[in-house]
Amino acid sequence: MDPKAGRTWTARTLAAQAMGKVDEATRAVVPPIHVTTTFLRDPDNQYRSGNIYGRADNETVREAEAVIAMLEDAPAAMLLGSGMSAATAVFLALSPGDHVVAPNVMYWALRNWLLTDGTRWGLRVTLVDMTDLEALRGAVRPGETMLVWAETPANPLWSITDIAAAARIAHEAGALLAVDSTCATPLLTRPIEHGADIVMHAATKYLNGHSDVVAGALATARKDEMWDRIRRNRAMLGQILGPLEAFLLLRGMRTLPLRVPAACASAMQLAERFAVHPAVAEVLYPGLPGHPGHAIAKRQMQGGFGGMLSIRVRGGAPHAIGTAARVELWKRATSLGGVESLIEHRASIEGAGSPCPDDLLRLSTGIEDPADLYADLDRALRAANA
Ligand SMILES: *Cc1c(COP(=O)(O)O)cnc(C)c1O
Numbered sequence: 001m002d003p004k005a006g007r008t009w010t011a012r013t014l015a016a017q018a019m020g021k022v023d024e025a026t027r028a029v030v031p032p033i034h035v036t037t038t039f040l041r042d043p044d045n046q047y048r049s050g051n052i053y054g055r056a057d058n059e060t061v062r063e064a065e066a067v068i069a070m071l072e073d074a075p076a077a078m079l080l081g082s083g084m085s086a087a088t089a090v091f092l093a094l095s096p097g098d099h100v101v102a103p104n105v106m107y108w109a110l111r112n113w114l115l116t117d118g119t120r121w122g123l124r125v126t127l128v129d130m131t132d133l134e135a136l137r138g139a140v141r142p143g144e145t146m147l148v149w150a151e152t153p154a155n156p157l158w159s160i161t162d163i164a165a166a167a168r169i170a171h172e173a174g175a176l177l178a179v180d181s182t183c184a185t186p187l188l189t190r191p192i193e194h195g196a197d198i199v200m201h202a203a204t205k206y207l208n209g210h211s212d213v214v215a216g217a218l219a220t221a222r223k224d225e226m227w228d229r230i231r232r233n234r235a236m237l238g239q240i241l242g243p244l245e246a247f248l249l250l251r252g253m254r255t256l257p258l259r260v261p262a263a264c265a266s267a268m269q270l271a272e273r274f275a276v277h278p279a280v281a282e283v284l285y286p287g288l289p290g291h292p293g294h295a296i297a298k299r300q301m302q303g304g305f306g307g308m309l310s311i312r313v314r315g316g317a318p319h320a321i322g323t324a325a326r327v328e329l330w331k332r333a334t335s336l337g338g339v340e341s342l343i344e345h346r347a348s349i350e351g352a353g354s355p356c357p358d359d360l361l362r363l364s365t366g367i368e369d370p371a372d373l374y375a376d377l378d379r380a381l382r383a384a385n386a
Contacts, residue, residue, distance in 0.1 A: 011070065011071055011186075012257035014070050015256055016254050016255075018250050018251075018253070018254055019063070019066050019070065021063060031063060033060050033244060033246075034059040034060045035243050038052075038053055039051040039052055039057070054240075055235055055238050055240060056234075056235035056240070058240060058241075060250070061240060061241050063246070063250055064246045064247075064250045064253070065077040065078060065079055067250065068201070068207070068253075072190055072191075073193065074192055074220055075222065075223055076220050076223050077219040078217065080215070080217070080234060080241060081214070081215070081240070081241055082204065082215065083201065083205070083214075083216040084110065084113070084202075084216065086200050086201070086202075086217060087107075087180065087200050089230050089233060089239060090230065091123060093226055093229040093233060096121060096122025096123070097122055098122075098144075098146040099123075099124040099125075099145045099146065100114070100124070100125055100126070100145065100146065100148070100149060101125075101127075101128055101139045101149070101175075102125060102126075102127055102148075102149040104129055105130070105154045105155070105157050105355055106149070106151045106155060106180070108155065108350045108356075111127070115127075130150050130151075130152075130159070130161045131160065133162065133166070136148070136169050140170065142172070145170075145173050145174070146175055147175055147176050148170040148175050149180070150163065150177065150178070150179050150180070151181075151182075151183075152179065152183075152300070153184065153297070153306055154183075155183070155362075156346045156350075156356050156362045157310065157355075158285060158286050158306070158308060160286050160293025160294075160297045160300070163179060163191050164195050167194060167195030167197075168195065176197040177195065177197050178199070178200060179199050179200065180200045180202075181199050181200065182200070182202040182206065182337070183206075183306050183308050185206045185256065186201075187260045187261075187302075188301040188303055188304055188305075188306060192219065194300065197220070197221045197226075198218060198219070198221070199218065200217070201216065201217040201218075202215075202216055202337075203217045204337070205337030205338075206256065206259070206260060206263075206336075207252065207256065208252040208337075209252045209255065209259050210248075210338055210339055211338035211339075211340065213245045213248045213252070214245070215245055215249050216241075259339065260303075261303060263304075263367060264306060264307055265304070266370035266373065267308065267309050267363075270363070270365060270370060270374060270377075271283050271288050272288070273374055277378065277381065279323075279384070279385045280311050280381065281314045281359065283310075284309060286301070286306070287304070287305030287306075307336075307364060307366075308363070308364055308365070309363050310361060311363065312361075313359050313361060313381065314385070315359075317345075317347070317358040319359070320358070320360065321348070323361060323381050323383075324343050324345050324380075325384075326384055327376055327377060327380045328376055329341070329372055330343040330376055330377060332344070335364070338364070340366045341373055342366075343363055345360075345361060346361070346362045
């Protein structure tokens with residue numbers, strides 16, 4: 001049953017109905033959660049359903065994967081137990097000794113893993129300024145570099161990578177390009193359209209959107225050898241997402257096309273207002289014309305610049321931490337992409353060696369009234385500075 005058969009419904013329509021699938025046996029509009037770990041074998045000893053065992057096969061997971069593949073316009077998507085599980089699954093599908101290039105500014109835990117356990121496992125890792133295409137060209141080694149990893153907009157400075165240009169450079173060197181597109185969401189950017197080979201999402205964030213599921217997603221430009229290896233590893237290592245999490249994710253994604261534009265509009269408003277705030281030294285948001293990645297973001301992102309922004313507080317770390325201490329509406333917590341707005345003194349969690357300035361507060365804009373969000377943070381900034 002292909003919900004697209006004969007018609008081309010939009011992503012918003014297909015997401016709202018989770019691809020329109022109903023349970024044929026009961027006529028339920030919401031399909032059941034498939035919790036079984038094992039499946040009946042046919043009397044002639046065959047498995048015709050396509051399902052054998054829960055470590056590899058789950059229908060609820062497949063239903064959520066179908067929505068993600070549709071949103072990314074990809075031939076296939078895969079769900080794993082966390083964003084980190086999805087990201088490391090890509091690197092661990094390479095071979096020890098392979099060279100990879102990753103950005104200096106990127107999701108902190110993954111950068112850290114690459115430099116410690118990823119390296120210990122045998123990856124040779126070069127970090128570059130991914131916004132500088134000449135630096136990227138200088139870092140790839142034709143025939144040796146197997147993967148270029150990009151993240152755009154990138155944590156926590158919201159640096160923008162030109163996906164099409166990075167893909168050209170990676171492909172010329174014989175490498176794949178994988179993009180962590182968590183903060184762009186598939187609504188604003190579909191990296192495969194720009195030449196990426198693999199797309200990764202911390203589905204924990206915008207895709208689920210309600211801060212109640214840890215999940216990771218991959219989407220691929222081709223069902224090739226690399227994709228098969230990642231799938232085999234997921235089945236062997238037990239990295240598949242649990243069915244209850246997949247169900248919650250499926251429910252969360254029904255409203256993705258409503259949540260993301262709301263977060264983008266509020267983030268833009270907050271960025272513009274805090275850019276002229278006396279207690280704020282700088283606002284980092286790719287939607288502002290002064291952001292170094294603005295021109296590329298404008299080309300590469302459709303419908304908004306994302307819900308993530310950072311502010312640098314005048315007076316340094318004490319004032320930044322003092323501001324975070326005084327908010328009432330914003331929640332002081334790590335993570336992002338939920339319906340509730342979060343604020344975080346990012347340097348405190350990233351620790352030594354982080355490129356994150358210590359006066360920086362990372363803001364994840366939720367779907368609350370942006371006037372309330374501004375008022376709360378404005379009051380906290382003034383109080384911290386008093
Ligand atoms: C949160 C996050 C991850 C890791 O996802 P988890 O689900 O926490 O493992 C990776 N990349 C980005 C950009 C993230 O925000």
